[in-house]
Amino acid sequence: MAKVVFTPNVQRHVGCPTAEAGGTTVREVLEKVFADNPQARGYVLDDQSALRRHMTIFVDGQMIRDRAHLADPVKASSTIHVFQALSGG
Amino acid sequence: MSDRLLVSTRKGLFTVMRNGGHWDISGVDFLGDNVTLTLTDSRDGKSYAALDHGHFGVKLHRSTANGWEEIAGPAYPPKPEGYEEKDMWGREINWSTNKIWALAAGGPDEPGTIWCGTLPGGLFRSNDHGQSWEMMRTLWDHPLRKKWAGGGADLPGIHSICVDPRNAKQVSIAVSTGGIWHTADGGKSWTQRGEGMRAEYMPPEQAHEPNAQDVHCLAQCRAAPQRMWVQHHNGIFVSSDEGKTFTEIKDVQPSVFGFPVAVHPKEPDTAWFVPEIKDEKRIPREGKLAVTRTRDGGKSFEVLSKGLPQSHAYDVVYRHALALDDPGDRLAIGSTTGGLWVSEDQGDSWACVSHTLPPIYAVRFA
Numbered sequence: 162m163a164k165v166v167f168t169p170n171v172q173r174h175v176g177c178p179t180a181e182a183g184g185t186t187v188r189e190v191l192e193k194v195f196a197d198n199p200q201a202r203g204y205v206l207d208d209q210s211a212l213r214r215h216m217t218i219f220v221d222g223q224m225i226r227d228r229a230h231l232a233d234p235v236k237a238s239s240t241i242h243v244f245q246a247l248s249g250g
Numbered sequence: 251m252s253d254r255l256l257v258s259t260r261k262g263l264f265t266v267m268r269n270g271g272h273w274d275i276s277g278v279d280f281l282g283d284n285v286t287l288t289l290t291d292s293r294d295g296k297s298y299a300a301l302d303h304g305h306f307g308v309k310l311h312r313s314t315a316n317g318w319e320e321i322a323g324p325a326y327p328p329k330p331e332g333y334e335e336k337d338m339w340g341r342e343i344n345w346s347t348n349k350i351w352a353l354a355a356g357g358p359d360e361p362g363t364i365w366c367g368t369l370p371g372g373l374f375r376s377n378d379h380g381q382s383w384e385m386m387r388t389l390w391d392h393p394l395r396k397k398w399a400g401g402g403a404d405l406p407g408i409h410s411i412c413v414d415p416r417n418a419k420q421v422s423i424a425v426s427t428g429g430i431w432h433t434a435d436g437g438k439s440w441t442q443r444g445e446g447m448r449a450e451y452m453p454p455e456q457a458h459e460p461n462a463q464d465v466h467c468l469a470q471c472r473a474a475p476q477r478m479w480v481q482h483h484n485g486i487f488v489s490s491d492e493g494k495t496f497t498e499i500k501d502v503q504p505s506v507f508g509f510p511v512a513v514h515p516k517e518p519d520t521a522w523f524v525p526e527i528k529d530e531k532r533i534p535r536e537g538k539l540a541v542t543r544t545r546d547g548g549k550s551f552e553v554l555s556k557g558l559p560q561s562h563a564y565d566v567v568y569r570h571a572l573a574l575d576d577p578g579d580r581l582a583i584g585s586t587t588g589g590l591w592v593s594e595d596q597g598d599s600w601a602c603v604s605h606t607l608p609p610i611y612a613v614r615f616a
Contacts, residue, residue: 171306175320200320204306208326208346215305245305 163190163239167201170245175200177243187218188231190241205243217246252575252615255582256297257590258285261608263299266590273592273603279318280311287570289353290616293361297616298380300350308347308368312380323347324366324374324383338399343370349403354411357418367408367423371398375437389431389440394461401426401464401483409569410468414475414492422478422493424468429460430480430493446496450484467569468493469513469521477518481511481569483529488521488548499548504535510572512581519547522574522597524567524583532566539563541572541583541597557600558591565589570612584610 163184167177175198182193195202207213212228219225219242225233235241253268262281266273279285280301287300297313310323326345329335335343348369356363356375366374366383373386389395398406406428414420419436422443430444447463449456456462464483470493471477480487480496485506487496500506507528514520523542526532534540539558542551559565565585573582581593583600588607591600 174303174306174309203309203323203325204303207307207344209329209344211344211346213305213307214344 162237163235163241165190165194165241165243167243168245171201171204171243175204177201177204183237184235186231187220187225187227187233187235187241190235191231191243215246215248217244218242219244251577252580254616255573255592256288256290256299256612256614256616257584257607257610258288258299258570258612258614259584259588259608259610260284263288264607266592266603273601275604285611287350287353287612288614288616289355289364290614291355291364292576293355293358294379296379298353298364300353302349308350310350310380321380322382323350324368324372324376324385326372327385327387335396337404339404343405345370345372347372348405349407351407351409352411352423354413357413357415360418363418365411365413365421367411369403369407370405371395371407371425371428373408373411373423373437386437386440388433388437392440394442395428397461398425398428399462401466410465412468412470412478414470415472416475420492422468422470424465424480426466427462427464427483429463430465430468432493443493444480444496445494446489446498447480447482447487448485448498466509467511469511471513471518472515474518477513479511479513479521481508481523483507486511486523486548497548499544502542502548502551504538504540504542504553507532508567509569510567512572512574514574514578515576516578517545520545520578520596521548522572522581523551524572526566533564537562537564539565539585539589541581541593541600543597554593554597554600556598557593557602559589559605563589568611570614571610573613573615575615580615582613582615584613586610 162181180194184190255266257264263279263285265277267276284302290297311318329345352367354365362379364376374383410424412422444460467481478489486499505525538560540555571584589605590603
């Protein structure tokens with residue numbers, strides 16, 4: 162199961178504890194996490210389920226490339242960091 | 251008379267109360283967060299607050315007995331696969347709520363109905379106090395909607411929603427830029443209105459194109475809904491036929507440029523504006539903050555400045571930052587430089603509540 166760690170800055174708006182979920186892509190893993198925490202989904206993804214413009218996701222230290230579909234691969238041992246992008250100020 | 255103001259600012263939502271003849275800040279919610287607009291629904295007393303968290307997106311909160319709760323915000327439908335829609339720079343338009351720019355309560359016979367206007371141009375309605383939202387596809391899918399353009403922002407947006415007090419199925423909205431649109435059937439169909447407005451920023455042959463008009467704010471008189479006032483990007487316009495046609499009001503001093511307009515609820519000829527030097531400067535003329543008022547349908551205007559700063563004032567009052575209370579006696583204005591003033595005599599005189607607030611986006615009596 163991949164581990165998902167959220168930026169501490171989101172925690173005062175909606176609790177996003179570190180979670181574990183299975184899946185082979187970022188999308189699959191995150192949707193499982195959001196199924197248990199639906200309010201958090203809109204803080205990370207926009208209305209089209211793409212990554213919000215000023216958010217970033219790293220998989221094992223590498224920034225993901227597919228911000229629209231989140232198709233970047235994930236291993237069972239992966240750690241996914243959901244962070245704010247500095248582009249958002 | 252309303253004794254309570256909600257002041258939406260870049261760094262929180264401030265509550266201002268009248269105590270012993272003075273208006274004082276009595277509380278703050280969402281301190282540090284960007285609050286862009288509120289609505290207090292007089293039908294049930296519920297308040298709604300729109301927040302823009304930047305990274306984390308636009309959120310909507312509703313008041314409870316113990317504070318606020320986050321509720322569903324308006325969400326755009328999935329964009330069809332392969333469908334392309336681009337802005338004037340050729341960038342793909344994201345079908346996602348970019349900003350909540352208008353909130354309005356439905357009619358007295360529609361408890362729980364709330365209208366919401368957004369950037370990039372979606373209009374939404376909730377029939378359950380904001381628990382869920384339906385996008386007005388009839389407007390979003392209208393071919394002329396795709397010709398809307400940004401006005402002051404990259405994306406177009408709906409900033410004014412007027413629900414006809416006689417019949418809540420009749421709703422008029424205003425778009426920057428996209429003119430005025432009207433439904434007579436509760437949103438089943440929409441027609442463009444606003445003949446007679448004039449856009450200086452368009453080529454001459456398109457200056458009177460209704461869909462190109464940059465309406466900054468639209469206001470409808472409660473007792474005489476046929477009367478509508480428009481503060482436009484390059485002028486002031488008045489309508490006596492529910493927005494079908496407008497007449498331009500010219501030669502208003504100190505300026506016809508501004509963002510907000512408010513109309514008296516019972517006197518359709520009485521309206522207030524906040525003038526600024528047009529449009530490339532957007533500061534009060536000669537550094538003197540003033541409100542203008544007409545009582546004769548625009549034939550003449552009074553410049554109201556008693557109690558407002560008259561030296562080196564660079565306050566800009568945005569379209570939602572001029573408030574008029576329900577009886578039409580008290581006004582409030584909030585500025586981009588954090589100034590907040592209240593008038594209890596229809597603008598004849600003003601008292602400063604604070605000049606050190608964060609940038610103010612919206613002021614509403616509640």
